Amino acid sequence: MVEKTVKAPAIVRLFRDETFRRGVAAILVFLVLWEIGAQFKSWFGVMVPFIGKVAPPSAVVVRWLEVGQWAGYWESWYLSTGRVFLGFVVAQVIGIPFGLAMAVNKYFRGMFFPPFEILRPIPPLAWVPASIIFWPTTELSIMFVTFLGAFYTIVINVLGGARSIDIQYLRAAQSMGASQWDLFRKIILPGTLPSIFIGAAVGMGITWEVVLAGEMISGGGQQGGGGLGFFIWSSYMGGVMDQVIVGMISIGLAGYISSSLIRYVGYLAMPWRRMF
Amino acid sequence: MSNQTAPGSAPSGGQLMFLRAAKALRTPMPYLAFIGIALWLGIYFLLNEYWKIFPFYKIPGPVEVVTEWMNKDPIWGTSLFTEDYYRNIWVSCRRIGIAFALATGLGVPLGLFMGWSKKFKDYTFPVLETLRPIPILAWVPLAIVMFSGFETPIIYLATLASFFVTALNTMLGVESIDESYFRAAGCLGSKKHHVFWHVVVPGALPFIFTGLQISIGVAWFSLVAAEMISGDYGLGYMIMDSYMVNKYTTMVMAMLTLGFVGWITSAMVRIAGYRMMQWRQKALGQGGA
Amino acid sequence: MAANPNVASTAATQTRGAISIRNVSKIYDPGGVNVLAVDDCSLEIAGGEVCMIVGPSGCGKTTLLNAIAGFHSITEGQIDLDGEMLCGPGKPLADQGADRVVVFQNGALFPWKTLADNVAYGPIVQGVMSKSEAREKAIHMLDEAGLSGVADKYPGEVSSGMARRAEIVRALINDPKVLLLDEPYRAMDALTKSIMHESLLEVYDRTKVTIFFITHDLEEAIFLGDRVIVMTTRPAKTKKIVDVRIERPRDYRLLSSEEFRVLMEETKSAVHEEAVKAFEAGERELA
Numbered sequence: 048m049v050e051k052t053v054k055a056p057a058i059v060r061l062f063r064d065e066t067f068r069r070g071v072a073a074i075l076v077f078l079v080l081w082e083i084g085a086q087f088k089s090w091f092g093v094m095v096p097f098i099g100k101v102a103p104p105s106a107v108v109v110r111w112l113e114v115g116q117w118a119g120y121w122e123s124w125y126l127s128t129g130r131v132f133l134g135f136v137v138a139q140v141i142g143i144p145f146g147l148a149m150a151v152n153k154y155f156r157g158m159f160f161p162p163f164e165i166l167r168p169i170p171p172l173a174w175v176p177a178s179i180i181f182w183p184t185t186e187l188s189i190m191f192v193t194f195l196g197a198f199y200t201i202v203i204n205v206l207g208g209a210r211s212i213d214i215q216y217l218r219a220a221q222s223m224g225a226s227q228w229d230l231f232r233k234i235i236l237p238g239t240l241p242s243i244f245i246g247a248a249v250g251m252g253i254t255w256e257v258v259l260a261g262e263m264i265s266g267g268g269q270q271g272g273g274g275l276g277f278f279i280w281s282s283y284m285g286g287v288m289d290q291v292i293v294g295m296i297s298i299g300l301a302g303y304i305s306s307s308l309i310r311y312v313g314y315l316a317m318p319w320r321r322m323f
Numbered sequence: 324m325s326n327q328t329a330p331g332s333a334p335s336g337g338q339l340m341f342l343r344a345a346k347a348l349r350t351p352m353p354y355l356a357f358i359g360i361a362l363w364l365g366i367y368f369l370l371n372e373y374w375k376i377f378p379f380y381k382i383p384g385p386v387e388v389v390t391e392w393m394n395k396d397p398i399w400g401t402s403l404f405t406e407d408y409y410r411n412i413w414v415s416c417r418r419i420g421i422a423f424a425l426a427t428g429l430g431v432p433l434g435l436f437m438g439w440s441k442k443f444k445d446y447t448f449p450v451l452e453t454l455r456p457i458p459i460l461a462w463v464p465l466a467i468v469m470f471s472g473f474e475t476p477i478i479y480l481a482t483l484a485s486f487f488v489t490a491l492n493t494m495l496g497v498e499s500i501d502e503s504y505f506r507a508a509g510c511l512g513s514k515k516h517h518v519f520w521h522v523v524v525p526g527a528l529p530f531i532f533t534g535l536q537i538s539i540g541v542a543w544f545s546l547v548a549a550e551m552i553s554g555d556y557g558l559g560y561m562i563m564d565s566y567m568v569n570k571y572t573t574m575v576m577a578m579l580t581l582g583f584v585g586w587i588t589s590a591m592v593r594i595a596g597y598r599m600m601q602w603r604q605k606a607l608g609q610g611g612a
Numbered sequence: 613m614a615a616n617p618n619v620a621s622t623a624a625t626q627t628r629g630a631i632s633i634r635n636v637s638k639i640y641d642p643g644g645v646n647v648l649a650v651d652d653c654s655l656e657i658a659g660g661e662v663c664m665i666v667g668p669s670g671c672g673k674t675t676l677l678n679a680i681a682g683f684h685s686i687t688e689g690q691i692d693l694d695g696e697m698l699c700g701p702g703k704p705l706a707d708q709g710a711d712r713v714v715v716f717q718n719g720a721l722f723p724w725k726t727l728a729d730n731v732a733y734g735p736i737v738q739g740v741m742s743k744s745e746a747r748e749k750a751i752h753m754l755d756e757a758g759l760s761g762v763a764d765k766y767p768g769e770v771s772s773g774m775a776r777r778a779e780i781v782r783a784l785i786n787d788p789k790v791l792l793l794d795e796p797y798r799a800m801d802a803l804t805k806s807i808m809h810e811s812l813l814e815v816y817d818r819t820k821v822t823i824f825f826i827t828h829d830l831e832e833a834i835f836l837g838d839r840v841i842v843m844t845t846r847p848a849k850t851k852k853i854v855d856v857r858i859e860r861p862r863d864y865r866l867l868s869s870e871e872f873r874v875l876m877e878e879t880k881s882a883v884h885e886e887a888v889k890a891f892e893a894g895e896r897e898l899a
Contacts, residue, residue, distance in 0.1 A: 065445070066441075066445045069442070069445035069446050069449075070445060070446070070448070070449035071449075072446070073445075073446045073447065073449055073450050074449055074450055074453065077450050097469045097470070098469075100468050100469050101465065101468070101469060154355060157355030157356060157359065158355045158356070158358055158359035158362070159359055160356070160359070161356040161359045161360050162359050162360055162362075162363040165360070165582065165586075166582065167582075168540075168543075168581070168582040168583070168584075168585035168586040168589065169578055169579070169581055169582035169585070170543055170544040170547045170548075170581070170585070171544070172544065172547050172548045172551060172559075173547050173551075173558075173559065173562055173577075173578050173581055174578070175551070176562055176563060176566030176574055177382055177566075177574065177575070177578065179566075180381050180382060180566075180571065181379075181381060181382060252456075252458075255458050256458040256459060256460055256544070256548075259458050259460045259461060260460050260548050263460065263463070263552065276460075276461075279461055279464060280464070282464075283463075283464035283467075288464075288465075288468060291464045291465060292465070294461065295457050295461040295462070295465070296457070298457060298458055298461050299453075299454075299456040299457035299458075299461070300456070302456045302457075302458065303456040306456070501720070503716045503718065503720040504720055504722060506681070506683050506708075506714065506716070506720070507714065507716065507720040507721075507722070508733075508737075509682070509683075509708035510681055510682070510708045510709065510710065510712065510713050510714050510792075511710055511713060511733055511734040511737065511738075511782070511783075511786065512708075512709060512710035512734055512737055512738040512786070513737045514737065517737045521722065521725075521733070521737075522722070525722070525724035525725075526724070528724070600724070601766075602723055602724045602725075602766040602767075602768060603723075603768070605765075605766055605768060605769050
């Protein structure tokens with residue numbers, strides 16, 4: 048005796064959902080408090096600590112509508128995204144095989160893991176000056192640092208993922224006559240996919256941080272300048288604080304979209320996990 | 324392992340370490356590690372100092388860095404023997420300590436409540452998730468405007484980064500606790516605060532410590548960035564400053580010191596975790612739970 | 613029909629832990645699809661009785677246990693304990709309490725506490741004993757259960773058999789009215805299981821606590837129980853009740869006796885029928 052309940056359209060269900068409503072309420076409260084705190088001085092003459100110095104959401108929205116019409120703003124998006132994408136892809140292309148090689152071959156791991164581990168604690172940004180000295184162009188030096196950030200993350204995740212594959216899967220395949228290459232392609236690779244995607248999602252976040260830092264530090268003035276980091280920094284230099292916040296939210300949005308994209312690709316690539 | 328010890332008493336402490344070391348030396352691993360490191364240092368040296376290949380020679384090689392490091396009267400002004408070296412290290416460490424303590428003190432309780440009470444999570448999680456995607460460095464201008472001086476914005480940035488990671492991982496930790504434990508506590512007559520202290524907190528500990536290890540890395544990351552952009556003293560500042568005046572040897576020294584200090588703080592967190600979660604060590608020592 | 617001598621004699625000496633399940637139904641709603649897990653089920657369990665619930669996986673028997681323990685609510689009907697309502701109209705979810713303690717399928721000893729601390733937990737949080745008293749009693753009871761050397765070990769350090777026994781001690785130290793066991797020995801090998809059975813019987817003979825035991829192992833059910841209740845596949849309903857009129861104390865020799873074989877025959881066909889139905893329905897087990 049199993050009956051299917053009649054479902055209301057998705058949007059209505061969303062609004063009826065308690066969790067959704069609470070979330071919306073909380074965000075609204077946050078925005079209102081921010082607005083009040085920021086405007087307090089001009090309304091009541093008293094400066095609220097910290098928040099008082101920040102531009103209010105209303106000003107940010109106005110500025111954003113204005114900025115949205117500048118070609119330069121969208122060009123920043125394009126530039127930053129391009130850098131992130133490039134650095135990210137390079138990190139994956141080099142990192143995934145490197146990580147898999149270390150996972151599969153213990154001699155390789157024995158040799159390459161120690162130097163890898165020793166250099167790992169050095170934050171990617173600490174490499175920026177060295178990178179600038181080393182590479183001929185600013186663009187390449189930012190690329191390199193971006194690469195470093197994502198590279199470490201992906202390798203660690205791949206290693207962890209590959210080593211956690213239940214050995215029984217490998218044995219089952221071997222007993223059915225699989226060759227080493229078969230094992231790799233049909234068991235180890237798919238088995239590591241979830242970790243690869245987690246590593247990619249986290250690496251994506253780091254990549255954004257580094258691109259941002261690179262753009263802010265290098266001033267963006269020379270060849271290969273511009274980008275959202277530069278947008279934020281120059282807004283700050285110009286004292287246009289609400290524009291700074293526009294930049295902050297823009298980057299946050301861009302980062303969120305790119306992470307979601309990765310998660311979506313992961314969803315497509317791993318049909319066996321869709322049941323959950 | 325078991326045929327070397329008396330029944331019922333597993334080796335521990337120093338004895339265990341010795342056994343492990345002895346066992347490890349019989350495998351090819353330590354030798355490979357040695358080769359790997361030697362290879363890396365060797366290539367580094369060859370490229371930078373010996374063959375002086377472009378563009379490698381622009382960066383000081385290992386010999387140059389180590390010589391300077393151990394020099395009582397360093398050419399570029401900083402070495403093991405100068406005061407400002409330690410001052411920079413101390414300043415960075417102090418900032419990390421404060422940031423980490425703040426982030427953990429705020430993040431763990433928040434995470435615990437978010438994991439435990441759906442209602443609480445419904446209200447707090449969305450706000451957090453909206454702020455989290457904003458890269459920490461994007462906060463730099465705002466931080467400088469909000470807080471006066473140098474010290475506070477830097478600590479704020481490191482704390483923020485660390486806080487997000489800690490809170491998130493703690494929350495996941497609570498959510499990962501098997502429902503059965505809550506039910507068991509319930510049918511044994513626990514009140515809510517019992518469940519919190521005896522199930523929620525210990526159950527989330529593994530995830531909390533994983534989060535703490537990540538968060539201290541993230542804190543260093545943000546700290547270095549902040550120091551490089553707007554600092555006075557600190558290892559990040561040291562790197563940037565020496566770069567600006569072309570003291571590249573000092574710069575590399577700072578980088579390597581940073582790596583080392585970062586590694587030590589990470590190890591400290593890991594060890595603290597091992598101590599607090601004795602039950603895991605013992606269970607895993609038996610060959611799996 | 614003559615009364616079951618075991619149930620009758622225990623009921624005469626104690627009226628504690630009698631469960632009355634009347635017309636209970638439970639509807640789940642996972643993902644918008646209504647699933648009827650339990651359909652108008654009624655059952656009377658006498659105080660001090662060992663009641664075994666047998667049925668195919670996923671048929672809803674755990675739902676009954678969860679309702680009694682207060683983990684899930686019921687949609688219709690009423691459940692009483694010793695005449696007092698646990699859950700029913702106006703109160704679909706029973707309170708959880710130390711009068712009905714559960715022993716879980718995959719074991720739920722707190723991994724971060726030693727066995728002794730686990731056992732002492734109940735009395736301490738209920739405020740019935742002080743820490744030292746509880747610990748002392750815990751160690752004493754663990755000794756009685758044959759777990760003397762391991763009281764200060766963590767659950768991860770001992771075998772599953774020991775852990776499960778410790779979990780039962782953890783339940784019993786609270787002097788519960790009912791012991792609820794949800795396929796506690798499911799994941800064990802036959803040898804360990806037989807030791808668990810003997811241990812449980814020994815505990816029962818001492819304490820005469822009401823036992824509500826869910827299992828899919830027919831042999832186990834007949835060996836341990838006073839009555840075996842065979843449930844249908846989802847939605848769960850009582851299909852057949854078999855009285856096990858064998859005297860206590862029982863031991864393993866019972867397994868090769870004629871009496872035992874007859875009871876197995878009587879129950880087997882009913883269980884098998886339902887098992888086939890469940891298999892063909894291909895349902896995923898209700899966790």
